[in-house]
Amino acid sequence: MxxxxxxxxxxxxxxxxxxxxxxxxxxxxxxxxxxxxxxxxxxxxxxxxxxxxxxxxxxxxxxxxxxxxxxxxxxxxxxxxxxxxxxxxxxxxxxxxxxxxxFIEGQTEAAPDDLSSYLQQIAAVLTRIHAVDTCLLAGTILPNQEEAIAEKLRKRPANLDKSLDEGLIREVLESVWPLPSSNWATLLHGDFWPGNTMWKEGQLAVVIDWEDAAIGDPLSDLGNARLEILWAFGVAAMNDFTLYYQAAMKTLDYTHLPYWDLCAAMRPASNLSYWGLEKSTEKTMRERHSQFVMQACEKLGIPYKRHATYKGLE
CATH class of the missing domain: 3.30.200.20 (Phosphorylase Kinase; domain 1)
Structure with missing residues (x-):
């Protein structure tokens, strides 16, 4: 040993x-x-x-x-x-x-028996995270999410990931960043997705992996979770999750959610091919990513043309 x-x-x-x-x-x-x-x-x-x-x-x-x-x-x-x-x-x-x-006894849920309850619990715990009094965080050094996005936009790679619309996403975000403040800054998990939740007997037991925690607009976590839930469970689940969250967080201004969706969509650029996914899984994720970018662009009134099928998954 x-x-x-x-x-x-x-x-x-x-x-x-x-x-x-x-x-x-x-x-x-x-x-x-x-x-x-x-x-x-x-x-x-x-x-x-x-x-x-x-x-x-x-x-x-x-x-x-x-x-x-x-x-x-x-x-x-x-x-x-x-x-x-x-x-x-x-x-x-x-x-x-x-x-x-x-050590928490539990497991991740890739196929929950009751998807509606699962999504409600995911949304509920995210609202609890965003409700944490930020004064309690005075002893920690957490990055500012908006500044982190600004830094990522400044570091434009030489080769953009065209298969995930990275060029379009960056152009849209670069044209508006930094976004005008419309919500109070809250605690962010920073990587909130179903894989960072553990479950036991149909109940959410714990939220794990807090190394990406930050301070910023709660819509940042919401956008990331929306994409991940779309990937895992489809469009209807993403929309239901969003409604559950919005019902509990009625005072937030959701005007800039499409921009935060695009921030989430930028994260897998140039990385998705290296996640070791099965070809069928990667193909589905790329198709849903395209849908995600398209719906954000539509809400912003930006023309969107779907990229060609990703080579290697044809």
Whole structure:
């Protein structure tokens, strides 16, 4: 068993014994490992260790401590988030800080039995995230989402992803950015999608992966979730989810939602081909992405011409 896990368990509680360690699959931005511990009285407990990747560390060298502080705040606010147990500083066994959090028994739901209930619960938890008092976040250093988008727009790649309308998306956003403020800045999850929710017996148990948390217009999270739900469940589900969210957040101004939809649509540019998807899945996602961009353009009164079929999926 890896010596570093024994060391980490000893740091957290010298009387605990490490029983086993195993990698948790599915993470992209961080290496995630589960540990099972046993106390002197025989009680067993599982925890999760999150080691952030180089891309996140380059963006924010303090990402581990920021995530740890944020999880403490969210747990205190009553949100369904993992309990943070330990922040490990860099040293002999860990080249960068990492966080140890609660292991939640549950699973992601790719095909929920009751889609309507699923979407209502997803929308409800997103509204709770956006309702967190931002004064509680004073001890954290969270990026400004609007500034992050501005930086991404400034760094225009030499080769645009034509298959995902990157050129059109950037032209539209560049013409209006920064958007005039129409909503209060709130806490953002930053990568809110069904894969970052865990479920148990039809109930949403926890929202995970908070390393992309930011401050900004709540429509940023909404736009990202709309695209992800479209990808996973189709147009009707996306529309139902949006209505559930809007019913709970009636005071928001949704005028700029099409622009935030386009921000979400820009995220997979030049990356989708490297996600290791089955060809049929990728083909469906590209078709739905095109629909997503088209509906945003229509709402903005911008002509849209569908791109040609992506080569390699024909």
């Amino acid at each position: 890896d010596e570093k896990w024994t060391y980490l368990v000893h740091k957290m509680n010298p009387s605990d014994k490490l029983l086993r360690a195993w990698e948790l699959k599915g993470g992209i931005s961080a290496q995630v490992t589960a540990l099972e511990l046993e106390s002197p009285c025989g009680a067993k407990k599982k925890v999760v260790v999150r080691e952030h990747g180089q891309a996140d560390l380059k963006r924010n060298p303090q990402i581990a401590s920021d995530e740890f502080k944020l999880l403490q705040i969210l747990k205190s606010a009553g949100l369904p988030t993992p309990t943070p147990y330990h922040l490990e500083r860099s040293g002999e066994f860990f080249p960068a800080p990492c966080v140890v959090i609660e």
